[in-house]
Amino acid sequence: MTMASALANDSPKYRSSLICCSPLSADVTSRSSSSTSGCVSADESCDSNYIPKSIANKKLKIHSSATREEIERAINQCKDIVLSSPQCSDERKWLVRYLVELRLRLEDIKDEDGGIRERVAIKGHHFEQQTSVANRKQYCDHCSGVIWSIVQNSYICTDCGYVCHYKCIDDVCRVCAHVVMTEKGHFEMGICPEKGLAAQDYKCAECSTALTFKDTWNEPRLCDYTGLYFCTTCHWNDLSAIPARVVHNWDWEKRYISRIAYQMLTLSWSRPYIDVENTNNRLFKFIAELEWVHKMRKDLEWMRRYLCACAEGSSLLSPLFVQLGDVNKKYSMAHLQAINDGSLESELTELTESCRSHITGCARCSGKGYLCEICGNNEVLYPFDSGAIMCDKCNNMYHRSCWLRKGQNCLKCWRLNERKKNTPTTSDVVDTNSVYDIDKFVD
Incomplete structure (x- = not known):
């Protein structure tokens, strides 16, 4: 007892x-x-x-x-x-x-009949026998029972961290979270898309155990991420921030989620799956830190083009630069959490300053800069300068003040249009060599 x-x-x-x-x-x-x-x-x-x-x-x-x-x-x-x-x-x-x-x-x-399987593959999991277990209690993800690591064999999935007893290995019904997130490639962007217990036929969404609110021994538990109901064996009341609530409402309150959702979020927390610009573009207007980071990402994208072409500048391509200087402009939950905590702002400021100092001081990188044609001074302009603006058609650079004073008219585009007008088209030029005498081809 x-x-x-x-x-x-x-x-x-x-x-x-x-x-x-x-x-x-x-x-x-x-x-x-x-x-x-x-x-x-x-x-x-x-x-x-x-x-x-x-x-x-x-x-x-x-x-x-x-x-x-x-x-x-x-x-x-x-x-x-x-x-x-x-x-x-x-x-x-x-x-x-x-x-x-x-x-x-x-x-x-x-x-086990005397035989121990060192590796087992089932439901997308790649289980390996645990030989050195940390000094902490572990619970089986299948039966939620305690794993006595000293005397009981146990397995852990090398992909998602699913842990279970040896005797539970053949009864695993949960698909590997790594397989699920790799196939999806994105988070659930609906806020708790609950369908109701009746839509699940009053059964657990994972193990199909019968659920009813009258049974206090196996009460249904709602997962705030998937919107599905689970039994107490598949839902341990783990807490986590929900990506959909963060993107739509910037709500970082932790809510109860199931074990499969907890493993999926933990596994994909640092993966750039969230396209904030297409999902909720208005969020940039309400979160100033997010708007600043979004602008810095655009600057890093231009800096990457300079640094990749320079042998000395390629050493500045740190892991943070690679993550934030990409072209898809997607964010991970780790990035959004760092923006909310304020830690990403200092890291980005230090990174952009070091990259800017290299580009402006390097002879190879600075030679790829631009000069303003309107004012005609010798100040070198770069696409990541705050006081410069680029033409959308020809990618020519101007000072922002000069661009506004000129009525937002690009001189290079004007020259190209004038050249097209003065250049005769191919239909106006008659090629005499193209006129053939038909008698040459007739016997």
Whole structure:
């Protein structure tokens, strides 16, 4: 009863649920059980990776890839130490818990028939056996149960981070989040496109478990990203900002999402999937920082053309430059979050200043600048200068003030039009060589 209470309180399946066990009752049960037989209490501080100092030198720990004979030997050794340990002591509590874990591991080995698969491919996942697990608790994405990493084999997907027990590997029903996002290539841009539980036939959108609001043990949970309902095993009340709410309302409040949505957002957080200009162009008018970054991206696009043609300037093409200096002008959630935090502004300012100083000081790059034909001074103009403007037709550069004083008329375009008027067309010129004598071709 104590172990069940501890798992119910700690499992993500019952997190933020109406059926959590009472902490008081769990504590009372743990004290009563420990006072009689020295069983494991529901104390959260008792971690499976912690070994009491008095038995640390007895080498009870086994590797996650231990064989059946090694586990049976460890079980017998653990039983002997339990009998010789003091009752109600920390050593006995740890030993009893470890004995339970060893028996669970032995049951897994029996189910495996002695063979362990190192790599498994299913539903787009590429699972690999976990050999070195960090000192933190892990939960199975299939059954939401605790993974006792010391004695139980577990797998992790190298693409999306899906973690599951060895015994759950063949029952995985969730498609790999990496496969889903690679095929889509974009985020869901509708704000919580909820269709209702009836549209799902009152079943979980992932595992098809029957859902009803009358059943408090398996309450339906709405995913704010997909708009679908999931069971408590597939929806752990993970919190995340929603891309659709950010793009349409600049709303960064975190909302509850399902496990598949959490994995998709985590995996694609740094991928440029969001086209703010086509999705919500009015957002630039309300968010000044976003408008400034958008202008800087246009300047970086012009700077990239200069730096790519220069051997010394190519070293300035940092990862941030490559991400923001592209031509598709799409943003990732990481970029938008950095804009909201204000950290991207300082990085972009430093990047643009270093690129500008190289272009203006390099003989090769500065030689590709422009001169204003209206004022005729020797100031070199570049497309990324704030005081310069470019003609949309011929790409000639002018000072912004000179362009307005000239009535926004391009001198180069005027010369090209005059040249076309004075140049005779091909229809007006008669080529005498093209006139053939038909008698030459007739016998």
